[in-house]
Amino acid sequence: MSALRRFKPYPAYKDSGVEWLGEIPVHWEVKRLKYVAPARVSKLEVKPDDAVYVGLEHVDSWTGRLLLENQPESVESVVGSFKAGDVLIGKLRPYLAKVASPGFDGVCSSEILPLRPSAGCSQSYLMYELLNASYIQWLDALTYGTKMPRVSPDQVGVSFVTVPPVPEQRAIAAFLDRETARIDALMTKKERLLELLQEKRTALITRAVTRGLDPTVPMKDSGVEWLGEIPAHWEAARMWRIGRAVSGGTPAREERAYWDGGIPWVSPKDMKRRVIDSSADTVTEQAVHETGIHLIEPPVVLIVVRGMILAHSFPVACTSVPVTINQDMKALIFRQDIEPFFMAWVFEGIGKALLTAIVEEAAHGTRAIRMDQWRFVTVPVPPRSEQRAIAAFLDRETARIDALIAKVREAIERLKELRTALISAAVTGKIDVREEAIA
DSSP: OOGGOOOGOSSSSEEOOTTTEEEETTEEEEEEEHSSSSBBOOOOSOTTOOOEEEEEBBBBBTTTOBBSSSOOSOOOEEEEEEOOOEEEEEEEEEEOOOEEOSSSEEEEEETTEOHHHHHHHHHHHHHHHHTOHHHHHHHHHBBOOOSSOOOOHHHTOOEEEEEEHHHHHHHHHHHHHHHHHHHHHHHHHHHHHHHHHHHHHHHHHHHHHHSSSSSTOOOEESSOTTOOOOEESSEEEHHHEEEEEEEEEOOOTOOGGGGHHHHHHHEGTTTTTSSSSSOOEEEEEEHHHOOOOOBBBBEEEEEEEGGGGGGGGOOOOEEEOEEEETTTEEEEEOOSSOOOOHHHHHHHTTHHHHHHHHEEEOGGGOOOEEEETTTTEEEEEHHHHHHHHHHHHHHHHHHHHHHHHHHHHHHHHHHHHHHHHHHHHTTTTTTTTTGGGGO
């Protein structure tokens, strides 16, 4: 990475003897982790009432940060204990890079392995050492189990780590503390900008679909508390008056003749796009004729009516080609004076209100729309020409905001990559930061 070119290399290198590690500074050592920081073996059947609990959900991926705001009232499973100065590493799904260095005593999930650094190993340096991307990749290759891949304590213990002299470890850790803090501060600013852009986008949509584009038109009460006032010449209509919902289905997986056809089969995972024109999964015309699933002609509005996604968002899309949908979806077919693309913007604008009003807990802890209540949802309906104008306006203006959002997200990803690359280069000796640490 070009940002690392400002750092000089060490004067001399040697072969580490570890394939994934490559060359290291000539005065560094390579040791198995169990000799540098042996695992702490301490299991408790019951979590002490005053103990801080660290689960995998409390460790931020790739950053070393602990997120301890939400502490569980009780922990039913067996837990391990750790001491201030230990380094914690997640055994489950090691590719998530769940590593932390707590400054307090506590208890942790059995999926977290506490390591006790020896006198020749700095806690902060070891944390960064275990966040080395090459090390994480190597550890992840050792996992067993398909659905819940994990590594064993023995596999972690026999892994190799670099061991510079202790003063150098501290210098590297101090350098990384400073540089990652700078990167994190930049990411925080970018993430705040992202939030503001998303808030602006939502406000733009909501205002356009509930107030229109002319700020001077007379207004009237819609009769709906969360909708408020709408232009006086608009209609406030309930869903059952302006459209109907069509259900979907799934052909049997074992019937291969039904799959890999030319008709998109849309499921909730495909709803990240605003316009559905293709899908990763497709069905055949035979599937449509023989299984009873509907072929839905465009344009229609698609919504998700069941799934965990409804806990935090209300995904909406329009179709531009004939599609079929799965059983967790509904296709909304409107009367002729309703523009589907306008109505899609309406649902995006009032999505949060719908989540609160008509989405409830369903089977297996998932979420679902109460379709009996959906029929009575009231939506604003302008004249058709105005619907088209609003849809065109939102297409244009949200595209501009979306382009800015994409740039900010790219910048955040580049900062994350820089952070990871900087850590890896420093703890493997690819860059010499000893002078930088005291700069």
